[in-house]
Amino acid sequence: MSTISTLETMQSNELDLAGIGVGPFNLSLAAVLSHIPNLKTAFFERSVDFTWHPGLMIQNSILQSSFLKDLVTPVMPTSPHSFLNYLVSHKRFYDFTSGRFGSVTRQEFSNYLSWVAMRLQSVQFKSNVREVRFENGVFHLDFDNAETIKAQNLSLGTGMRPYLPECSKPHIGESCFHASEYLFRAPDLSGKRVVIIGGGQTGAEIFLQALTNANMAPSHVTWVNRRNSFSPLEEGAFVDQIFTPNYVKAYQSFSDTLKDQEYKGQKLASDGLTPSTVADIYSELYRRTHLSEEHNTFSMRPGCELIDMSKDLQGYRLTLESQSMEQNAELDVDVVILATGAKPFVPECMNPIADRFDRIKGGGLALDDHYRVQWDDSKTNTIYALNHGAQSHGIVDAQLSLMAWRSATIANDIIGRDMFDVDPGMCLVDWQGLPASVMHERADLIMTDRAS
Template sequence: MTEMYDVVGIGVGPYNLGLAALMDDTELNAVFFEKTPEFVWHPGMLVEQMDLQVPFLADLATFADPKSRFTFMNYLYENDRMFPFFFHQHFKVPRQEYNDYLQWVAGQLSSIRFGHTVIDVIDHNEGESPHYQVVAEETATGKKVYVKAKHVVMGTGNEPLVLNGMDGFPNEDVIHSSRYLFEKEHLLKAKHVTVVGSGQSALEVFLDLLEEQERQDMKLTLFTRTGGLFQLDQAKFAQEMFTPDYVDYFHNLSLDQRKEALDTLKPLRKGIDPDTLTQLYTRLYHRTAGGKEARVLIQPMTEVKEIEGVDGGYKLHCRQWQEEHDYTYDSEKVVLATGYKPHIPDWFMKRFKDKVKWEAENMYKVTRDYQLDFGDNRDHHFFTLTNLVHSHGAGATNLGLSVHRNVHIINAIAGKTLYKNQQDTSFQQFSMRDFSQN
């Protein structure tokens, strides 16, 4: 007989890993499938001396249960890192240590099955016990595993976004930033490397290459589409846009209002960490002391429209959009820090595209509790952690808010409060619906 679970998780990144950790301390019966053989978080971007953009409290469990054994503080305690962290006096966590923390948590969870790719999910919406049948394939053997679940949580994450006209080139020449460390050796052998992008990943790659730029004949270029290198808005009241209170407000807006709100929140979503910008400026200042040549070009307001292969490298077709000036630029290697797009599996589009409601193309309708809207009164739910920016705002990709999201999901599955839902999380009041004049 096929085993019935309360919930099956599809994909194990930080979001579903946090869900698995919180569920491990409940009576809920869960299994999580992940296609990779072990947990690893953005392996191509674990650049040394680079920190997370959120404080250490935004771990997998603290916002739901500070007493959990899966908190970052307990990780430090168990690994004899408490005193070094205390003396370090830094609120943010190095990326490499955060990855080690995630692996430490994953190693304690028996509910995760690594090396299993979900290839199908079938909705059984009739009969006395509606459920989902999940089919996973074991990578090593090709063996298929069948399980049943009352609920499903899809956490299939994002995949690299490579724009049209920039794909199809050798991996060691035109590289998405997600593969940066894997191809770094090839980049350092080049005489000219161009980084394309305006966000944190672009600056981290550019700064790391600048630190390694030892040869006098190596040139580095950075093209950013934005009007400049603008820092992340870390003001206290601006950060309240990541609170549950603001998510409540945002979710109740119309789609057009949400799109407009996302535009106004770009400094919170797309900005660069101030410490990274300071490091870059300081490095350039010291590099040019005494009249030395920087061997660096930083060009904002430039959109790379297309990449063309030529003898000895690549020709970038560019446009300075403010001056409306088109030009070409030669480079031996190119790093595309062009971001990511939601990864929606093929089986989802096959099985569920016509069953769920959509707000717009590629934007399915999601309830406040992160359930896909089927338009019926089903009590077996399909939750999603993927593709939520349009429905839940800038906080959809925030590590701290992911714990709050998991609290919503766990309580909905359990049908009762297993974890406290934080209330009154903002000093600001966003909606006039709740306005009262005292």
């Protein structure tokens, strides 16, 4: 392969593309681009080695998507960077298939990602991109401990930023923190009153841990959910159709209003709870309620939103607002874990040029169909943004499901020809069959359906 490897070689050559951040998304792009001869690429990651949300690598947590939708397989099944090749290379293929696992653990998938990252010459660790300047038609990447590197194009793969409710910010510390730090903080919950804010899968996994880890049993654990129910992931063949290139193509033709409605209507297909986690939580709550004397050791609070927080010597006092209660409720706890999700952001290293980027309503980056950021030099120098396309490409953009397809789309764009087949092919569902006027009407139908 022709990717250039050493920092020295990179510094003397101008790269065709520099990737900033190496999570699964830029890693997929690096893997796909490694198959293109003579393309000069490098991907820079600040960590010392590959990690995938390490603060949330809770034992036995499982991947919410198929392992076949790995870094490369959907667009290049013959690539050595596939999950199946990882299994074969580790002499694990037969044991894996004998297991007939419905899914893969996140730990095993992370090990696979890490294995690929170590094999790709273009991936550089311990490389924090401090600043990106754009001078004389070239991007200049400045690092903490290395010489500046120049690149024609960029791929932004720095992930999302943890979201903290405003009222929690003054209290962030040892006993009040975002869930992304859960395993780093390793909080001792023994005998404590604990609250988990956030009803998504992360909140569910931490709630389950707090309920079942005998070594650190809290005296009481509350799970607060803004949604009205603790709903499982919407699954099934037709639900999965929204995680296909065909759907993305159709989505791109929808009006902004319809895009918005589709996105909101699909939330549970993306953010619902893994059924096995729901089953485990339910069994434990059943046991505590009916088969032991522990029924007052937990509570679940759907339809509640954290709106205020204070702290005194006794701990934290949380104010919860609920549409079903006339008055706000107050909750006294010792530990607050904020499983409140994450939001896309433009990393600080882009500050020198960030004000030249076109923005959509809400401040996000404006992307075209090829994941190109719209900015005032985009005709000559492209910035591809990964994990910024919720509005332009739909709910799947933040997921692993289409990362290989996105990488191939970008790869074709970089080299200016269709080396990878990204044509969606035949579609089971006629997403695109409606003329624009009907699509607008369809938006009303969707509203009515969901409201009834």
